[in-house]
Amino acid sequence: MLLLTLLACGWNQIPHGQYLNEDLPLWDAASAVPTADGIYFSLPRAGALALVPRARDASLVDLGEGRLTLLQGVEGTDVVVALVERTACDPEDERDLRRIDTVDACPDRYRVVSTDVMAVDDGAVLSSVSIDGRYNRLTFSDDARFAVAYLDFADPSLVLQGVVDLTSIVVLDLTTGRSQLVNVGFAADRVRFQSGPSGETTGLVVLSRSEVAQIDLAAEPWDVGTTFNLTLDPDSVVVPSAVELTPDGRYALITVDGQADLYALDLEQHSINLLELAGRPSDLEVCETGDVTVVTYSDQAVVEVFDHDRFEFDTYTLDERMNRILEGDGFVVLFSDLGLKDAYRLDLASGELVEYRLENPPFDMQLAPTGEFAVAFTRAESGGGGTELYDARPGMEVLDLLGDSTRPYLLEGRGVGLAFSEGDGRLDALVLQENVRYLYQLDLYTGDAVTLDLDVPPAGIGSLADGTFLITHATALGGVSFLEPSSGQLTSRFGFATLGLLDPIELVEAP
């Protein structure tokens, strides 16, 4: 009787008598780093790193005692790099330490924080380099050998404690474990690596306020070889807005906020060429094909292309101002997110310019991996002109880059995610719409489309190198699905965000 009564009362119902509010979420879907081994996710509450493979259960990566603060993939590899904050407790009276064994139990004023940069592959730590202090940004060289850790003051989540050195970055050799603090100038926040003829990393260019520093990574110790001052007047401040290196690594091209000039720094001859542009640049793209740079302007309806040998400009007149550049293989696509409806394809070899007219103004555009199509998300706009239905709704347009046509689509919600998959004679685009539970899968070659209904609403999409689509779900406990585009087979993993939740972050020994 007792058992029956208990069952009738919902014995197996999950109890939920209280309401708790936690500062940190269990997982960060936006931190997803897809690799061939699975998807890596940051678990902010546990301060841990989870690996969610397609064919196995999710597991934690053993990072030692510490809190994961940043997770980044290294492009072109299956390696992810984790910034792990380790905390020691150094109270005035050492007897206090007997009662303190976790980070949470140590008062803020006694905490001594250091950071480890750890390279992880297939769920195991490959190498680890320790650096003093806190850093919130990492940049890697193309060969994944070097990393630079620095403070990005534009990051709203940056919390500074204690004394902070505002003029230094940390250079790390991930293969040898060597790290070194290098003084580069005030508020350094842009880093570019120079490569040699065989692709090996040879140097580093760092932009800071009014200065550009070049560091030779082939010499020891690493030190600033040349400093370029962007102004000779100490009272004036020059804030670089973008930096790109030419493919041979000889020139650093730098645009400056509010200026219609381009600084071309010769890193070999140690000189600065000031190039006069048509206006204030809105985007700049260094193209390996053709060894040229493309510049667009938000106040001029032109696009300029200059070579890296003689710095001679070709100017193309447009109907509308373009402020965004997408680089393809031998061509660029120009579009504007300023409310204008034109888009262009510019062939860098022939100079042929093809104009596309979109139905609604785009706010985002991506190139398909084959370069045959570009897909734009468009926003609803007021006005008429006989296409009120289209104007009133968000949309998507597919630009045929081999021709000059576009295919417009109405969307149910604003486009917020787009991923491509190429293979088996297919080229699929997967579209995520705001507040819409299903995904829209479009074969760009045939125009065939399917909708994919999901039990748990999607939150983000991406794709793996093998063409599998990756879908993260809007769930608190962690959810990711792997979608095979040709068969529609869906493999899901849920609940992994609770891994390590109860494990406290313990202290490390004080240095």
Add this chain to the structure above:
Amino acid sequence: MMLLALSSALAVEAEVAAEVGTLHNGDPAYDAFVRGNGMPSAGLRLGFRPRAEKHFPVGVLASWQHSSRGSDVSSVGPSYTAAFTSDTFALGPKVDVDLGGVLAPYVTAQGVLMRGLARFDDDRSDNDSPGQTRYTGVAPGVFTMGGIEASSPDIPEMPLEFLVFVEVGYGWVAPLELGGLGSMQPGGVVVRAGTGVRFGRSGR
């Protein structure tokens, strides 16, 4: 009825009681499920002792306690429910002193086996929501308690007597390993109180 039959067949005193209690859980890991350090519980207690001409001071207690607490947890993004449930089985001797057939102060030391179940659900309205996650673990422990028991006066015509008791002590449980979730170690002050019936009392 079964206890009554058992009591007669084996010539033992047998008691059964419903009890409530709480076990301290100061492990910060418990904060993932609820605020507060108590694990309130309810359960059953069985007691046996040899029937003799006079009061026999040593018996055996066996008990089961069920504790279940949970919360709706909100943070950045969607919310979820987190709950921790435990079943504690205890067995051990009890030594008491009979004070006039009505009061009996006692001490007891019991070996404990605790089964913990951590549950998470991101949609309580759906019994099959894919995000449901469970972790279980079992840990041994020891409870030592002292208490006092009050019985109803001896009425020869009655085959049973009523009893109430309250006990306080200290409970130690080994860390409960809950798979990939981590571990938790409840333990500390334990308080229990209950009421029940006893069959086949000594001296009858």
